[in-house]
Amino acid sequence: MRAFAAWLGGTAILAALALTLDGYAADLFRKLLLVATLCVGFNFLFGIAGQLAISHIAFYGIGAYGVVVLAFQFGWPLPLAIIGSIVICGIVALLVAIPATRLEGFFLALATLAFAQLFSVVLLQGGEITGGPQGISGYAAPDYFGLSSGDGGYTLVIVAVFLMTLAILVRLDHSWFGRACRAIRDNPATAAAMGVDVFRTKVAAFTLTSTLAGVTGIAYAFTDNYLSPLVFGLEPMFLLLFMIVIGGAGRHAGAVIGAALLFLAPEVLEEWVGRHYMLGFGVLVVAAILFQPAGLMGLWDSARRRWGAR
Amino acid sequence: MTDLLELLVSVGEAGCIYGLVALSYLLVLRPTGIINFASGEWVALGAFAGVTLIAEGKLPWIAGLPLAVLAVGLIGWLSERLTVRPLVEGGASVLSPVLALLGMLVVYREAASLIWGVDNMFVPMPFGFGRVEIGPFAGSSQSFFILSVTLTVFFLVWLLFEKTVWGKAFEAVALNRMAAALMGINLKLVAVLAFSGGAAIAGLAGLLVAPITSVHFLMGLPLAVKGFTALVIGGVGRVEGALLGGLLLALVEKLTLRYAPIPSGFAIGVPFVMLILFLMLRPDGLLRAKGGS
Amino acid sequence: MGSVLLTARGLGKRFGGLVAVDDLSFDLNEGEILGLIGPNGAGKSTTFNLLAGALAADAGSVELRGAPLLGLKPHQIAAQGVMRTFQHNSPFSGMTLIENLLVGAHTRFNSSWISVLFGASSARDRERELRDRAHELLDFVGLAEWEGAEVDNLSFGQGRLLEVARALAGEPRLIMLDEPAAGLTLSEAGRLSEIIRGISARGIAVLLIEHDMRFLLPLADRVVVLNFGAKIAEGRPDEITSDPAVVAAYLGDAGMSRRAEH
Numbered sequence: 100m101r102a103f104a105a106w107l108g109g110t111a112i113l114a115a116l117a118l119t120l121d122g123y124a125a126d127l128f129r130k131l132l133l134v135a136t137l138c139v140g141f142n143f144l145f146g147i148a149g150q151l152a153i154s155h156i157a158f159y160g161i162g163a164y165g166v167v168v169l170a171f172q173f174g175w176p177l178p179l180a181i182i183g184s185i186v187i188c189g190i191v192a193l194l195v196a197i198p199a200t201r202l203e204g205f206f207l208a209l210a211t212l213a214f215a216q217l218f219s220v221v222l223l224q225g226g227e228i229t230g231g232p233q234g235i236s237g238y239a240a241p242d243y244f245g246l247s248s249g250d251g252g253y254t255l256v257i258v259a260v261f262l263m264t265l266a267i268l269v270r271l272d273h274s275w276f277g278r279a280c281r282a283i284r285d286n287p288a289t290a291a292a293m294g295v296d297v298f299r300t301k302v303a304a305f306t307l308t309s310t311l312a313g314v315t316g317i318a319y320a321f322t323d324n325y326l327s328p329l330v331f332g333l334e335p336m337f338l339l340l341f342m343i344v345i346g347g348a349g350r351h352a353g354a355v356i357g358a359a360l361l362f363l364a365p366e367v368l369e370e371w372v373g374r375h376y377m378l379g380f381g382v383l384v385v386a387a388i389l390f391q392p393a394g395l396m397g398l399w400d401s402a403r404r405r406w407g408a409r
Numbered sequence: 410m411t412d413l414l415e416l417l418v419s420v421g422e423a424g425c426i427y428g429l430v431a432l433s434y435l436l437v438l439r440p441t442g443i444i445n446f447a448s449g450e451w452v453a454l455g456a457f458a459g460v461t462l463i464a465e466g467k468l469p470w471i472a473g474l475p476l477a478v479l480a481v482g483l484i485g486w487l488s489e490r491l492t493v494r495p496l497v498e499g500g501a502s503v504l505s506p507v508l509a510l511l512g513m514l515v516v517y518r519e520a521a522s523l524i525w526g527v528d529n530m531f532v533p534m535p536f537g538f539g540r541v542e543i544g545p546f547a548g549s550s551q552s553f554f555i556l557s558v559t560l561t562v563f564f565l566v567w568l569l570f571e572k573t574v575w576g577k578a579f580e581a582v583a584l585n586r587m588a589a590a591l592m593g594i595n596l597k598l599v600a601v602l603a604f605s606g607g608a609a610i611a612g613l614a615g616l617l618v619a620p621i622t623s624v625h626f627l628m629g630l631p632l633a634v635k636g637f638t639a640l641v642i643g644g645v646g647r648v649e650g651a652l653l654g655g656l657l658l659a660l661v662e663k664l665t666l667r668y669a670p671i672p673s674g675f676a677i678g679v680p681f682v683m684l685i686l687f688l689m690l691r692p693d694g695l696l697r698a699k700g701g702s
Numbered sequence: 703m704g705s706v707l708l709t710a711r712g713l714g715k716r717f718g719g720l721v722a723v724d725d726l727s728f729d730l731n732e733g734e735i736l737g738l739i740g741p742n743g744a745g746k747s748t749t750f751n752l753l754a755g756a757l758a759a760d761a762g763s764v765e766l767r768g769a770p771l772l773g774l775k776p777h778q779i780a781a782q783g784v785m786r787t788f789q790h791n792s793p794f795s796g797m798t799l800i801e802n803l804l805v806g807a808h809t810r811f812n813s814s815w816i817s818v819l820f821g822a823s824s825a826r827d828r829e830r831e832l833r834d835r836a837h838e839l840l841d842f843v844g845l846a847e848w849e850g851a852e853v854d855n856l857s858f859g860q861g862r863l864l865e866v867a868r869a870l871a872g873e874p875r876l877i878m879l880d881e882p883a884a885g886l887t888l889s890e891a892g893r894l895s896e897i898i899r900g901i902s903a904r905g906i907a908v909l910l911i912e913h914d915m916r917f918l919l920p921l922a923d924r925v926v927v928l929n930f931g932a933k934i935a936e937g938r939p940d941e942i943t944s945d946p947a948v949v950a951a952y953l954g955d956a957g958m959s960r961r962a963e964h
Binding site for chain 1: 754756775776777780781785786788792794795796797801804805806808809811813815818819821825829868869872
């Protein structure tokens, strides 16, 4: 019941923000929601299922480019293009997952990194279809139910994508599936002895979270009505990883907090240090791994414990 | 024919650089089990050291090269002491040092952009722009300089591993940490030497490549990926494998660029395709580790 | 004793030139406690891993109530109702005790993703049911008061009991325990003996690998003795201790035979 109230309250606050914010603040809010959605998904894949997959942002890009290319280069009706793009993400994710999840630890990281880099090459070399280095601009979604892109109504769509992703992953996390993922992260051989199909579970976690990243990408595509290959490169992927580590890997709240912190920090810091805030992030991540491996959520836990003990 | 021979020289040049980066990974990976994503940044730091010492400091190469290599080796030593060792001693999971080094990648890179700025910089060639012909092979003086330095380094490292007690200690740690520790091998010393040596060799690669490419704070990552690809191709257990993998990667890359009927932009994708193929089909690489199962 | 649950016939495994398990055959009855003993390197652990699917056998067959078991993957064997513990405690850290047991019950969840996602009542009921059962099992091994605690806080002995409870959560027909008494204090081992008897009383067969004869002999219904990978004796504990072949095999291992005399 308390959980239900929390969800209701959270939804109300996000919806209220979506409808009241405007101009730059609204844009910032939309981007923050998108980043938080990606973080929640990547946290499930990396923090809970233990897969250091560097391809998460690439699937974000596949979703975004997929829907725009299908709808505006190939002329599909938008609903069909959205479904098509989700299906493409799912299939590509499955095709990557089946060989890649057989690889251990950082070999998975390298294989997915290679995949992500290949995706970047395809974007840059895609000619008219992907727009090359310039990307694609000058398209807009048709205005369904007043949810035209770029205003409060569209922000509601992004809020919905965020809440849907969070709800799906929180629910799965608290089920046999989430426990199986955590068990595999911790000790695959023991998990198998307990009856967990390690391979299938890994593939499922990868495919599901990657497809959700694709859905987030579809939402992103109509946020600016402009796609650039730079948005889907390695740099945002590093940031995503940093957000999870600083927020607290394996914790949904940590993913959201980490996303908010690292996404909003440059807004404040950029005035003072220019683009060198990345140096601060790097130091922060190394410090977090060394001194606070459970991230901000770990700090929160120990603070609460101390409070409770008093 | 001359076309092909000239191509081979440029393959050798690029392959040597990839091979050195692969060797840097290998030195760290074998005894510690850690894949150091920051290797590419060590390469960049080596190139920047060249900018400061040789281009701006006007030092001759003969002095600048050892100083630059030493400086980057020192950075490797610091990385191990400050980030890796506390994690290993604290019993953190094996992924923690990898993530910490990924963080260090950004720290190195951003620090470099802070110190040297974001513009392209240059390092003069030790033997000028001259064209050298050795038998049927022809290429720039730098190509031959890179080839000879790399082959010397590989020969020395190979000697170290094959012929000295230090190399044996390294191998012993790679095969079985516990047994090596029981035999009285100092694991901490091996780890710190691995990181210093790995950094020094990556720095050397950066310094060697600096005169033929422009030096830029973002130059590290592409070389890191190529070096790693070379390592996977050659096999993660053998010194010779690193060089072989580097040369093979460079060969495929240059041949695709020159002869394959695809847009040159797609040729950038060659190392990624090779990395994926080798990880999937032959994860042990071409040369298997000795004594490994 | 009940009917035959598991039959192993002509089981063989070599590692290079070393014959680890050689033409091993035995039966295991329903609800029976079968001890598997032998000197170090006799092939006990290899046999265990062959049955659990962690190693592939070179020869032979294993059937569980007539259904072939060899060649199945570990998770499939668990789904067939054969659960195991590990010689070294391997709890899933960062999880609570009850969550560890729910991973053990993994094969008992029959709710699909979809029903989980939509919060279907069938999925919720199953979760509640298995949580209750996990609670009962923790109570059975005496860990119920810590069910919400993280496993990392358990003592070694408690961790061992958790291993057993986690394997039981899979509702096995056969539970295989790999040296469960190793490292336990005398009182903890006594407690474990009671628990193992309780498991058998529930109709679950127990295959027990054990070094400690004092622990095993009073507990086992029957014992299979291995030496150099081959079966050298089989029978009730009192028959085994007087078997000349067994005595001869253990004479080489003075420590073991002295223990057996006690």
